[in-house]
Amino acid sequence: MAMRPEWLDDGAVILRGHATAHAARMIAEIRRIACLAPFRRMTTPGGGVMSVAMTCCGARGWCSDARGYRYVAVDPRTGQPWPAMPETWRGLAITAARAAGYDGFEPDSCLINGYRPGARMGLHQDRDERSDAPVVSVSFGLPAIFQWGGVRRTDPLRRIPLLHGDVVIWGGASRYVFHGIAPLRAGAHAVTGSCRYNLTFRRTL
Numbered sequence: 632m633a634m635r636p637e638w639l640d641d642g643a644v645i646l647r648g649h650a651t652a653h654a655a656r657m658i659a660e661i662r663r664i665a666c667l668a669p670f671r672r673m674t675t676p677g678g679g680v681m682s683v684a685m686t687c688c689g690a691r692g693w694c695s696d697a698r699g700y701r702y703v704a705v706d707p708r709t710g711q712p713w714p715a716m717p718e719t720w721r722g723l724a725i726t727a728a729r730a731a732g733y734d735g736f737e738p739d740s741c742l743i744n745g746y747r748p749g750a751r752m753g754l755h756q757d758r759d760e761r762s763d764a765p766v767v768s769v770s771f772g773l774p775a776i777f778q779w780g781g782v783r784r785t786d787p788l789r790r791i792p793l794l795h796g797d798v799v800i801w802g803g804a805s806r807y808v809f810h811g812i813a814p815l816r817a818g819a820h821a822v823t824g825s826c827r828y829n830l831t832f833r834r835t836l
């Protein structure tokens with residue numbers, strides 16, 4: 632869908648509804664991937680348990696445990712490689728990155744987040760990737776409030792609604808901006824029910 636990018640910040644844009652036409656298929660694929668690599672709530676290095684359930688696909692997946700955050704080629708839960716990234720997902724991420732001005736994006740990992748009402752993601756930077764390639768984020772299901780700050784944790788936060796099918800791309804001067812997701816409000820979405828999914832495509836190496 633050729634749509635005018637909405638400016639978010641220097642190096643960051645939102646493509647509203649860019650993934651809407653692919654939603655039903657992609658959500659079915661999320662469920663298939665989750666049969667092979669189940670959603671799980673990971674432990675943080677601080678000893679807490681994340682409220683968001685996660686799984687991954689692609690050559691590497693993101694993991695958190697008592698030892699820290701890292702990308703690994705094998706799912707620690709199953710002992711198997713992560714499921715392959717569907718070729719259509721990869722194509723969507725590359726096309727979205729290009730529309731945001733990032734040519735040559737080659738994602739090797741997709742982190743899949745599942746939010747139920749009340750689940751949240753605290754303010755963080757994405758910096759476990761060795762590459763400074765952009766991140767492409769695709770949202771499905773219940774709406775969420777994306778908190779968008781600056782490169783310092785104490786920078787003021789903007790609150791940006793992310794709706795079903797919205798795609799956010801950030802890199803460049805925005806790559807290490809602090810961001811998070813406010814606690815998900817309860818609701819019923821026609822496609823996902825009481826759930827929000829977020830896919831983030833990354834280049835990890």
Ligand code: MD6
Pocket residue numbers: 744752757766767768769799810811812829831
């Ligand atoms: C979310 N996303 O939207 C959480 N990180 O559920 C992230 O933390 C995120 O959307 C880096 C780039 C894009 C993202």
Ligand code: FE
Pocket residue numbers: 755756757810
């Ligand atoms: Fe993030």
